[in-house]
Structure formats: C-alpha cells, structure tokens
Amino acid sequence: MSMTISADLCTACGDCEPVCPTHAIVPRKGIYFIKSEVCTECEGAFDMPQCMSVCTSDSIAPLEA
Template sequence: MAMMISADMCTACGDCEPVCPTAAIVPKKGVYFIKADVCTECDGEHDLPQCLNVCTADAITPVDA
C-alpha cells in the first residue's frame, strides 16, 4: 500500500517531504505528491506513516481509503 495526498487539501507547506524515509514525497504543480511505487507507509522504519503525523491539513490518506 501507499499514502496519497489530496491536491485539493494540500497547502504546500512542505512539512511532509523531509520526514519521508524513502523520499517518496515530491513537489508537483504547486502541491506535494507521493510516488506510490516508492512509498512504504514507513513500514520497517516507524509504527505509523510519518507524513500523517506532520500534515496539519489532513490531506494525506492511505490509497485504499
């Protein structure tokens, strides 16, 4: 699985990019995007996806949600 950022909700603050251990989060067209083929939901690194912890806009969800 992977995480997804809702472009409509993303404020482009950039807080999520540096906490991603796989560098799956990148800027795209003024907001941030998670590369699904790179995102591991921080499995093996942390108990929960770190991007969820820092996103104050609640713009990040699991892909299957």
C-alpha cells in the same frame, strides 16, 4: 500500499517532504505528490506514516485500491 495526498486539501507547506524516509514525496504543480512505487507507509521503520503525522491539513491518507 502507499499513501496519497489530496490536492484539494494540501496547503503545500512542505512539512511532509523531509520526514519521508524513502524520499517518496515530491513537489508537483504547486502541491506535493507521493510516488506510490516508492512509498512504504513507513512500515518497519515507524509506527505510523511520518508524512501523516506531520500533516496539519489532514490531506494525507492511505491510497485506496
């Protein structure tokens, strides 16, 4: 699985980018984007996705299949 960022809710604060252990979060067109092929949802490293724990706009959620 992977996390995703809602473009409608993202404030482009950038808090999520530096906490990603796999460097899956990148800026794109004024907001941040999570590369699904790189995102591990922090499994094995943290109890919860680090991007989600720092997001103040609640724009990060698990990617739905």
